[in-house]
Amino acid sequence: MSRVLLPLLLLLCSSAAYAEGLTVYSARIEDLIQPIFKRYTDETGVPIRFITDKEGPLLQRLQAEGASTPADILLTVDAGNLWQASHLKMLQPIDSKVLQANIPEHLRDPGNTWFGMSIRARTIVYHTGRVKPAQLSTYEALATPAWKNKVCMRTSKKVYNQSLVAMMWVELGAARTEEIVRGWVSNFAAAPFASDNEVMDAIVAGRCDVGLVNTYYYGRMVRDKPELPIKLFFPNQSKAKGQLAGVHVNVSGAGVTTHAKNRDGAVKFLEWLSAREAQALFGGMNLEFPANASVAPDAITANWGSFRQDPINLAEAGKHQADAVKLMDRAGWK
Amino acid sequence: MFRKPETVGWKLIAALIAAPTLLPLTASLGSFTRLDAELWSHLSEYVLPQVLPTTLILLFGVSLGVSLLGTALAVLVTLFEFPGRRFFSWALLLPLAMPAYVLATVFVGSLDYAGGVATFLREHGVMLPELRNTFGAAIVLIAALYPYVYLVVRSSLATQGARVLEAARGMGLTPAQAVLRVALPLSAPAILGGTLLAAMETLADFGTVAAFNVDTLTSAIYKAWFALFSVDAALQLAGVLLIVVVVLLMLQNRVHAARRTTQSGPPAMRLRLAPIGAALAVLACTLVLLLCFAAPALQLVIWSARHLADVNAQLLGSATNSVLLGVIAALLIAFLAVMLGYAARRSSSRTVQWATRTATLGYALPGALLAVGLFVPMAALVRHVNEALGWSLLLQGGLVLMLLAYAVRFTAVAHAPVQAGLSRIKPSLDEAARLAGITGVAQIVRVHLPLLRPGLAAACALVFVDVMKEMPITLMTRPFGWDTLAVRIFELTSEGEWQRAALPAIAIVIAGLVPVWWLVRHLDDGIAGARDIRGSST
Numbered sequence: 001m002s003r004v005l006l007p008l009l010l011l012l013c014s015s016a017a018y019a020e021g022l023t024v025y026s027a028r029i030e031d032l033i034q035p036i037f038k039r040y041t042d043e044t045g046v047p048i049r050f051i052t053d054k055e056g057p058l059l060q061r062l063q064a065e066g067a068s069t070p071a072d073i074l075l076t077v078d079a080g081n082l083w084q085a086s087h088l089k090m091l092q093p094i095d096s097k098v099l100q101a102n103i104p105e106h107l108r109d110p111g112n113t114w115f116g117m118s119i120r121a122r123t124i125v126y127h128t129g130r131v132k133p134a135q136l137s138t139y140e141a142l143a144t145p146a147w148k149n150k151v152c153m154r155t156s157k158k159v160y161n162q163s164l165v166a167m168m169w170v171e172l173g174a175a176r177t178e179e180i181v182r183g184w185v186s187n188f189a190a191a192p193f194a195s196d197n198e199v200m201d202a203i204v205a206g207r208c209d210v211g212l213v214n215t216y217y218y219g220r221m222v223r224d225k226p227e228l229p230i231k232l233f234f235p236n237q238s239k240a241k242g243q244l245a246g247v248h249v250n251v252s253g254a255g256v257t258t259h260a261k262n263r264d265g266a267v268k269f270l271e272w273l274s275a276r277e278a279q280a281l282f283g284g285m286n287l288e289f290p291a292n293a294s295v296a297p298d299a300i301t302a303n304w305g306s307f308r309q310d311p312i313n314l315a316e317a318g319k320h321q322a323d324a325v326k327l328m329d330r331a332g333w334k
Numbered sequence: 335m336f337r338k339p340e341t342v343g344w345k346l347i348a349a350l351i352a353a354p355t356l357l358p359l360t361a362s363l364g365s366f367t368r369l370d371a372e373l374w375s376h377l378s379e380y381v382l383p384q385v386l387p388t389t390l391i392l393l394f395g396v397s398l399g400v401s402l403l404g405t406a407l408a409v410l411v412t413l414f415e416f417p418g419r420r421f422f423s424w425a426l427l428l429p430l431a432m433p434a435y436v437l438a439t440v441f442v443g444s445l446d447y448a449g450g451v452a453t454f455l456r457e458h459g460v461m462l463p464e465l466r467n468t469f470g471a472a473i474v475l476i477a478a479l480y481p482y483v484y485l486v487v488r489s490s491l492a493t494q495g496a497r498v499l500e501a502a503r504g505m506g507l508t509p510a511q512a513v514l515r516v517a518l519p520l521s522a523p524a525i526l527g528g529t530l531l532a533a534m535e536t537l538a539d540f541g542t543v544a545a546f547n548v549d550t551l552t553s554a555i556y557k558a559w560f561a562l563f564s565v566d567a568a569l570q571l572a573g574v575l576l577i578v579v580v581v582l583l584m585l586q587n588r589v590h591a592a593r594r595t596t597q598s599g600p601p602a603m604r605l606r607l608a609p610i611g612a613a614l615a616v617l618a619c620t621l622v623l624l625l626c627f628a629a630p631a632l633q634l635v636i637w638s639a640r641h642l643a644d645v646n647a648q649l650l651g652s653a654t655n656s657v658l659l660g661v662i663a664a665l666l667i668a669f670l671a672v673m674l675g676y677a678a679r680r681s682s683s684r685t686v687q688w689a690t691r692t693a694t695l696g697y698a699l700p701g702a703l704l705a706v707g708l709f710v711p712m713a714a715l716v717r718h719v720n721e722a723l724g725w726s727l728l729l730q731g732g733l734v735l736m737l738l739a740y741a742v743r744f745t746a747v748a749h750a751p752v753q754a755g756l757s758r759i760k761p762s763l764d765e766a767a768r769l770a771g772i773t774g775v776a777q778i779v780r781v782h783l784p785l786l787r788p789g790l791a792a793a794c795a796l797v798f799v800d801v802m803k804e805m806p807i808t809l810m811t812r813p814f815g816w817d818t819l820a821v822r823i824f825e826l827t828s829e830g831e832w833q834r835a836a837l838p839a840i841a842i843v844i845a846g847l848v849p850v851w852w853l854v855r856h857l858d859d860g861i862a863g864a865r866d867i868r869g870s871s872t
Contacts, residue, residue, distance in 0.1 A: 006719070009715065009716065009719060009727070010727070011734050012712065012729060012734050012735045012738070013716060013727040013728055013729055013730070014727075014728050014730060014813075015726060015727065015728060023814075029825040029826075029828055029829055030817075030825055031825065031826075031829075032829070049814045049815060050814065050815075051809075051812070051814055052809070052821075052825065053809040053810060054560070054702065054806075054809070054828075055560070056556075056559050056560045056702065056706075057702055057705060057706055057806070057809065057810050060565065060706045060709070060710055061706075061709060061710075061713065061810065063710075064709065064710040064711075064713035064714050064717070065713050065716075065717060065729070066714075066717045067717065067720070067721070068713070068716060068717045068720045068726070068727070068728065068729075070728050070730075084563050155547050157544075157553070157556075157557060157561065159560075159561070162561060190447070190466075191464070191466055191467070191547060192547055193466075193547065194442070194544055194545050194546070194547050195830050195832075196830060197830050197832070198442075198446070198448070201448035201449075202447060202448050204448065205447055205448035205453065207447050207448065217830055220830075220831075286829070321561065321563070322561070322562045322563055322564075325557070325561045325562055326376050326380070326562075329376065329380040329381060330380055334547060334549060
């Protein structure tokens with residue numbers, strides 16, 4: 001039997017060995033990683049090869065490959081999946097002074113298995129003609145009857161909404177969170193949208209007044225059409241009790257795989273990625289904020305104003321993501 | 335009767351073709367040993383009551399829509415003559431090249447409240463109804479999937495329709511009676527085969543329903559997997575989906591059992607429509623073509639015009655990869671479908687029946703789940719081999735793995751037209767050939783292949799365009815640094831850059847035009863339109 005199976009198997013395989021190079025499994029798209037990798041290879045001579053896919057299939061793949069995996073690094077665009085990878089023991093702890101110094105505590109795993117590399121802030125976007133900034137205060141306030149038929153949201157199937165609700169679960173408790181989410185749902189002016197762009201389109205078209213979006217979607221939209229009557233508002237800045245402790249942020253981040261063949265090389269790359277030069281490039285390319293607090297955001301993003309981030313550790317969002325999803329199902333947020 | 339060794343051989347072939355599909359099926363079955371009671375109580379209370387009715391309504395609506403539209407158009411262009419018939423005959427296949435997820439985005443992007451068309455109409459006092467719902471998703475799926483029915487029914491009618499119609503007319507039936515009582519019953523297997531393909535594609539669809547934010551069983555599968563982090567629950571939900579498919583396959587089998595067979599013969603004249611009928615026919619074909627293809631294609635062109643800088647070596651490389659993959663996969667999978675068809679013809683054993691059913695199940699599974707269901711057990715095997723022998727193999731070598739996965743997914747697509755073609759070759763023809771000393775492979779090559787050509791051409795074209803559009807399997811099994819057009823679309827859309835994705839989408843459509851053109855030549859060559867072609871070539 002094995003005499004037949006082995007050659008068949010060989011037909012499907014190649015050698016996993018990749019001497020001196022790094023292999024990256026990435027849920028961040030090629031256009032947003034290729035220039036970074038190229039810069040690193042130019043500076044250090046270390047070649048990087050990568051594949052991109054959704055997080056779910058990448059995690060399954062890492063798990064199935066086990067010790068045979070060619071991947072040294074897993075790169076994702078949200079903390080929930082990094083938490084899940086870490087939870088499944090597919091990432092290893094990295095004891096690096098450089099990473100700990102460069103990446104703020106709330107943007108990395110308490111167990112040091114993953115590190116946020118760029119910040120994706122999820123904030124309020126509003127119509128400048130129909131809403132005054134003074135009317136806006138917190139995420140929670142959008143659940144009050146004052147916003148009846150004025151709120152547009154993206155689908156609850158998107159991880160950015162899931163991590164926001166998970167953070168509320170952590171900070172405000174399940175009951176209060178469900179109350180807020182139900183309030184949002186009853187304020188929806190239209191069925192939830194498939195993308196952040198559609199949420200902003202709907203606000204511009206007058207279907208609703210406010211919504212929640214990641215800042216870089218807004219950045220891209222007004223870069224193409226600066227005349228659009230929409231603006232960002234950073235909520236939850238007052239540190240009052242009973243509300244999120246700041247603007248909800250998620251990260252695009254990375255960790256070193258448990259079975260990395262080139263562990264030292266992977267750590268060196270992550271350290272390089274967390275430092276000044278790469279930080280400006282990594283976040284800036286997609287109008288995200290650098291995770292390294294000592295690096296100034298680029299001109300466009302800086303123009304939106306500075307804000308206080310929610311300082312609670314993002315690992316908590318991963319831990320409670322499934323709870324958040326179930327809560328949103330119960331509340332009827334499609 | 336047939337000799338036994340031959341039957342055993344066919345059984346083995348059918349079983350081999352079906353074997354890879356057993357991997358994801360086993361994964362789904364196996365997952366039921368790990369039921370998470372708490373998660374299932376949530377799913378059964380808050381998720382399934384929403385997604386099951388939606389899935390069934392969508393399935394029924396799309397099946398009804400594609401069978402009516404596809405059959406009506408096929409009847410029109412094969413049995414009747416009207417101005418522009420030759421053009422419409424191939425042009426109506428064009429939506430085949432347009433991925434449903436692209437069509438959905440264009441549809442929502444222009445007809446939803448904030449969209450250009452909707453805004454224009456609103457400013458002129460016309461308020462469009464809400465379209466981001468099951469109804470809207472069904473419309474888009476019908477527009478994208480009717481060509482499956484159209485193509486299969488068209489080749490079925492092309493080989494026999496006009497002649498049968500002529501005979502029926504000779505017996506005093508009106509044209510309408512002749513179509514309804516004679517031509518359509520003869521095409522029942524084809525109509526059903528095409529509709530089943532559309533139904534399976536609807537079940538597996540994720541991109542279209544996601545654009546409409548409509549939740550189906552497949553959305554629930556991805557929710558369980560990506561959001562609730564439970565692959566097991568995803569596999570268990572896929573088991574529910576498979577039950578729906580098996581029921582559909584059994585229904586199809588019933589009709590197949592009652593099928594009639596005829597043989598193609600000398601071509602006959604198409605019936606010339608009276609002026610009013612002809613005008614209506616032109617209007618209907620134009621409308622379908624405009625709404626399902628021309629208007630969305632125009633929107634894509636407008637979007638991509640803003641991103642012409644993206645036309646570069648990378649895009650060309652992706653296009654080359656896509657076409658290469660499409661061609662190889664089409665040939666391979668059409669071959670497998672013929673083997674499967676012959677196995678069923680030569681052996682009526684249960685083994686072959688079940689193998690055929692199993693081999694066609696892959697088309698109904700959500701792509702990413704199928705990819706994982708195939709990849710994970712194989713990767714685990716490689717890991718064990720590595721551990722046992724101290725090797726360092728990586729399950730990712732060239733295109734073999736990709737092709738294997740495509741075969742699991744798309745065998746159903748090739749099987750439907752091939753099966754429909756085979757069912758029209760009478761077993762008595764095999765006997766006659768046998769008496770004339772033509773047996774085995776020679777019988778297939780010299781007697782059957784010429785008759786099978788339309789079905790084969792349809793199989794190749796369908797697989798080609800499907801492979802061009804395929805995302806999740808390609809993402810998971812491609813070699814490092816290897817992109818296709820569909821992968822480019824995935825990359826751009828996953829960061830919300832829908833307008834930039836228009837360019838690779840256009841490239842997919844253009845590449846899809848080639849097989850459609852080639853297919854139509856083959857379909858019409860030597861069959862109903864033979865005299866035109868022979869006339870022009872001599």
